[in-house]
Amino acid sequence: MSAAAPLAAARQDPLRPEPGKLPWRTWRRQLLAVVRLELRKSFLGRRAVGLYLLALAPPLILALRALKPGGVSDPNDLGEATQIFAGIFQGFIVRLVIFLACVFIFGGLVRREVLDRSLHFYFLTPLRRELLALGKYMTGLLVAAVLFAGSTLASFAFAYLPYSGGSVERYLLHGPGLAQLGSYLLVTLLACGGYGAVFFAAAFFVRSPALPALAMFGWESIHFLLPPLLKQLSVIHYLQSLCPVPISEGPFALLSDAPSRWVAIGGLLALIVALLVVSAFRIRRMEIAYEGE
């Protein structure tokens, strides 16, 4: 430990905001630093392998179908591909893959650090805890969005791969193909954001994300049986209404009017904001007492 100049220079704080002004530049830098640190800690290591495998599952299934000889009845019948992709997207990608990924990603953003006993490093910096919550959520959203938008895109490509090139080109460039792909990507982003916010907030109230995840999974799974009023209390209700191709939910489904596009988007965004406010409030009041964990 070498001697060095005294630390008295510390008193001249270059980061102190000017009186009456909010330190937006410092906040932006801090937010980016949180995202960078979170990415390095949680999503670039072996811990994240399961997440990457989960994201690979849908395109892998559709790639196997594409490569299977005789997997397609008529190479010009794109309606079949559209229905298959709609079913896989709504029934598998959104309801299972993205849902589980959000439990893993967002449920662990704070909880894992409590269990690792390393959350205090953030609490010992001049970072507003609300910004920490926002930074962590943004990291989760970034990771989930990149992985699952990529997964959706690849799945879409593999769904249409076995069909005739000319038909696919017409469907994409002169038909509804690109607009449908855009809608699927939007639903993917909103699903990551919505489910993510739910599990991010839940982690401040319960020790294990398994319980809220199971409860929510059950609720979302029986959504098609719920009366119209209760349907409005599920995330999947709004996500489904944004999907470009409806799928059958079986003979026992209770039908209800789908919300308009803007109500669905606005409702999901409002849910995300509300849950982030709750999370910010909780993290502001949080104490470090690892011994009780």
Add this chain to the structure above:
Amino acid sequence: MSANEDRIVFQDVSKFYGEVLGVNRVNLSVPPGITSLVGPNGSGKTTLMNLMVGLLRPTRGTVRVLGIPPERAEELFRVVGYATQYDSFPRGLTGYQLIYLLLLVHGRERREAEALAWRALERVGLVDAAGRKVAAYSKGMRQRVKLAQAIAHQPSVLVLDEPLNGLDPMARAELIALLRELAGAGLHIVVSSHILHEVDLISDQVVLINGGYVVAEGEIGGVRDEMEEEHPIQVLIRCDRPGLLAARVFEQDHAVEARLAEDGRGLLVRTRDADRFYLLLNRVVLEDGLTVEAVAPADADVQAVYGYLIGAPGGKS
């Protein structure tokens, strides 16, 4: 500047964990210089430190650090650095990355953060190990990287929870020298230890805590000499040739006892003068090539020491 704006002030502070007492009715005013919180394990030292920096909130009372309430983290941690006792770190980071990335979280510019990180690592002697993962560090290196993280942003209040734990004699001496240097520059340094002897040498002020209560505070000066006469210090040394060390210890007039460990890899020394013992240990390492794995104060009689100091049953009043 009001009278309390250059002090760390606890006003009637209590903290309960449910029904369990953390600390009770603490009133303290800590001036600049080195202040040691000393007490047995579980006495409330860490609770006091965590209250000081807002990791815990008081059940009752108020805390101010240089006039700043701990809940205003964005102001507090511009002037406070804290090395906790938690021996855990964010995963996958090297020593340099840990310090650098946390400085970015402080809001520092990249180039400034780089310079500050290297400077902090240099101060704690970790430049050579900066590129290694913290998870692969020894206990002593982890203590030092925690210290680097606490001083990297150049705070004016430094809070260190058991900073001497796990350090070898050389590192201890270096850390103590660094703390003295920082205190000389006008910093507030608050250090905790359950070994009174470790910190009373460097402290301007000592606060004794027991059972969640502050039982004594102030300069203890002469108490140490008297205490050592009554209660020799015990030190456990893990090394390759404890027999050699024992022989050298017995040549000293301050040695009370030297006992070999059953596995032949350790020596328990009781001495009335720990300073001279540590000097001897350094000499044996340098002159005889003794390889030391660990040095730990093993003051099993610490409760008796507190009894002695505070006049509780079993101690000398």
